Amino acid sequence: MSSYICNDNRCPSGTVCPFYASTGQDKMCRRCKNYNCASCLSNVLSQCITCNQGYFLQDWTCKLCQAGCRTCENDYECTSCLSGYKLDQRYCYKCSDNCIDCNTYGDCNICGPGFFTEGGPNCHKCSTGCVKCTNSNNCSACFDGFELGGMVCKTCSIGCKTCNKGVCTSCRYSFALKDGNCTSCPENCGKCTAEGSCITCQDGSFLKNGMCVSCGDNCMDCKSDSMCRLCKERYDIQSGKCILNECNDVNKCTDNKFCARDPAGNKCVTLPKNCVDADISGNCIRCENIYGVEDGKCVYCAVYCNICISPKQCTKCYENYFLKNGVCTSCSDGCRSCESATKCTRCCLGYTLDQDICQKQGPRECSKSKSCPSGKFCLYYPWISTCETCAEGCSACSDIKSCTACIDGYRLHEQTCVKQICTDSKQCHYDTFCEILPTGNICTNCSEGCKFCSTATKCTRCNLGYSLDGDICQKQESHECTSDKACPSGKFCEKKYLNNTCENCREGCTTCTDSRTCLQCAGGYFSSKGTCQSCSQNCKSCRDQDLCYACQNGAEMVDGLCAQPVQRMSGGSIAGIVAGLVLLVGLIGGAIAFAVARKRKVQRSVQGDLEVKRRISSFKQTTTAFGAKSRSDSIWQSLLVCDELGGLRYRMSWVGKWRQSENEKLLVGGRCECAGAGLERKGCKIQKQLG
Template sequence: MTSQNVGGVVSDICNVGYYGDDCDKTCPSNCENAGCMQANGTCIGNCKEGFYGSMCDLKCSSRIKNCIHCEVTDGKCLICENGLFGEDCRFTCPEQCETCESKDVCMTCKKGYFLLGNNCAKCLNNCKACRHYSECSECVQGRYGPTCGYTCPKQCLECKSADECTKCKVGYESTSRKCQCSHNCYREGDLDSWCSVDGNCSKGCIDGKTGVHCQTDCDDEKRCLRCQQFSKSCEQCVIGYYGKEHFCGKMCGNCLKESSGDIKCDIEDGNCPGACTLGFYNEQCKLQCAKNCDNTKGCEKITGKCVACKIGFFGKKCENSCSKNCFNGGCEQHDGYCNEGCIPGWYNNTCESTCNKGCKHQICDRMTAECSHGCENGYKGKYCEMDCLDGFFGSNCTKKCGYCLSSQPCDKKTGQCTEGCDKGYAGSECIIECLDGFHGSDCTKDCGYCLSSQPCDKKTGQCKEGCDKGYTGSECIIAHVPDVEEESTNLLFIIPVLIVTTVIVVIVIIVFCKYKNRRCSCMLYKNEHQTGSEQAQELNDRGIHDDERSDDNSDDDTLHSEEAKLHKADDDATESGREVDGRNFHRGGEVDGRNLRLGGEVDGRNLRRGGEVDNRK
């Protein structure tokens, strides 16, 4: 908004394009130069072409069809569309006229004509546009000159002269104002032989181009390095692609890279010329080897058969699982046989059959199932399928049971007597005989008081030779105290024994002294003054076996005869003593824990046979 002083009065004027008291309203868009009255917004001057009215908001064509410009006030048509005339544009101009006032008056001419008077005259034949017959402003293609009387060079579509082409024919390129064969034509030999008169490339196209003029790329993705000129069939693809008829639109498979590192495949079918990358197969190397193939060896290119399987699988494509009982888990690829044998407890080719439980360590021959390491304790037989018979145990049942209680069978595996041992034996297998002094089952009982500490019977505990003094019973474990009557009875047995013993000693001495007169008298003298016990003691000390020094065989016979008689008498006396009260009495034996000696004490009285009384010798 600007201010203006008119006659001393200052007023505001709106900027162009606006009106109103505050100049906040926009003039109508079709007002020419965007001007309008500030008071009411009516257009100042003319409307834009094609509109009329005070606000220039009405179309001329809405009132008169084909009218392109009309009076602002009333809409009367001033200019009709080209080729039409009249107030309502209903009439057509002559054919050669661009615009006209009437059928007889042309205002402008169409191209190829020039205005001659009120009419339009045709230009010369080769003129495309002219101002007069002799002045062509534009020639038809291929012609040049003031009257278009000259022909352009063959490569030129349009030219200014024989040496200056302004537009080249298809297949030719402008180079230094001249048209030459396209640079996409295969260039070999003379320049003019590269392409024909019409610009077609005579010898084909350079790599990557196709078409008669070699102006078209072989493919949009530029994967086809070289293609045929007229069919677009690719003859060479970029590395890693193929597809002769598909513009190299397909990618090669997993072909093994060449030494250069390039991946190449057949351009027509994509087949790999060599091997596949490890892990792929088929002719195009697009299929993956089976998942259970050994990753380090892959599979055969054509069939996909695994060269080797991962441990635990078999089959052409390793689709089958080895038996879980194969040793180390592996098996033969073609048949699944466990090539390293079976784990303990299994046999046959595929380790699917179980060894008998009796095989030692559960190991058996892989083919026959025989227990190759023998049997476990308690079993026997080639296959260890039989239990041991009662009374035997151990591997192959070769051991006999010990002395188990009541002859019960022992454990067939351990040999142990589960119920204990028979009398006289001990140990888990009952094969250890009781030590001396012990008896009974498991040797848990001590022997009784056997005579002279001799061992008792290890089974029954009985003392075979009788009991020590003071004990009785079969096992000599019952303490025994004799009464007075029993002591008297013992004396009745002892006295005859003493008498017989004394007689024997005397007879022996007499016989011996027959040849030893000096000694004999001495001995006889002493014998008269010695008790029987003293005589026996002296003979014992001196050793009556001096008779061995005798040289007289007849005397020896006499001595032996006498000794035999004495021994018989002694035995008779002893036998009679044994029958008393059913008890065994021994000569010189012990009774009731007290030592009874020859010449011992009875009932508090000293009985003496040629001995000393009252502690006198």
């Protein structure tokens, strides 16, 4: 029976029983696809479970240990060594030739079969055929095919495994014992009878009519000479034949070789110079760095180019260069790698990155004997040392991640300084409280409607429009007015505890802040000490009750007041006037005499009038100089000039401060008042009341 037929789902090393195999079916072992597998998944032959000696398992693949390792955890740590190597600190050191165990000093403890040691590092050969001896002349055991005679080994006959005094007692593989001699079995037999009939066949043959017939080249097990079931290692079955596959997707070629794929069998072929991968024809399809493919060969990339598709198509530049339009361009001074000429990402030694630019460093800033200032730590390298800033809020640190003390406003939490903008609620705004958090204390808003609070759920005082209910501020009925919601004209916002309301301003006021303070009066009113007073009758706009700027209801301005126009006289009134004129003529005669008597006095009065005219002229010039203009609208005042006796002489219009001489008098509101220089309007003492 073939050793490659599944027996209780067990197969030789490097093969596996298929997952679909069952009783009554062909349970032929299948070879793992990875040549270094000792066992693999039955349904995924390319995934190893265990590895051959000298390999370790990584990601379902068997990879080579370092030289001398029997087992290892990775490619640099051995756990046991092959015979002839010594394990020391996870490394296998080779013993001397033919030594299977030695100490760390190189002295051999045990020599291999057929050799002996004399205590030194070397192993010495025993006599011919001797497997165990203490010296070259003292043999105690012999190899197969020899027998011990005295202290030397004597050769048995051909094919004999053991013999006694020249007579064979057992035979080698593929030999049969007959009459004390070993005779050779027929070709390809593993075991046969003395008569020469095959019992078992060697690998690569099958039993047919007592003879072993070859399966064919490189076949290890078959049903017939044309139907191979299992090939030798590195051969695959194709149409019942074994085809050499030195390499495949799982089993790679060694360095400097590539897997040339061919239907007749894949072979490892030496790569062209500077090539890392090639096609079946040997044309390079991928080159080493600094080389690009051109006509199937590897040629140098363009200057400063590290990796290229072709000499004219660069994909990666050397350090200190960046790629621009397929060409490598130099970075700025001190820049080790960059994205553009103005954006550096890493600096050369002796430079520091500062806002995308590499700034040249000065001499050493710190050492073991020269510490850094507060808030910095010493970043030390064999070639340079700098004082680097600790993390935010840190006043002392050993490195960027290990803070030992914090500045004011921060506190230490697991070697990190967390921001602490408050220690209690007194340091926070009135509508916030100090919340203690692992990442830093912060002022957090109170709940809605809360003016003062100690926690998010404990309010002590509420905002306007809210009332305190336990520790919570409950919203009251909505306000009629707020700071963002004004009252209509003629009203002001009365702020109350529970509800703001719009209240009326005082009579005549259109804009006020409260019931006592008016900011703007309605038409027909004037402002006086924060209140609105009514203008005189028929006055539309005035400064006070005696000085009207504009009239209404058809009234006319007369002496600063508004009066209704005079009605047309009737016929009776005209007759009365005629009678009066007759009486007047009678009185003229008497008046003439009186006039002569007062002539001298009148002359003096005329001279006084002229002086008044002169002063009025001066007064007009003065007012013009102060910006007054001849206008007759509502902002002008009508003023009357009085003589010394209080009689009406002249009238003029003017606005502003009084700038007249000290002797002039003005008729204001039915009163004759002086208007001395520098006096404010109506600031003159009353001289005489007119009748």
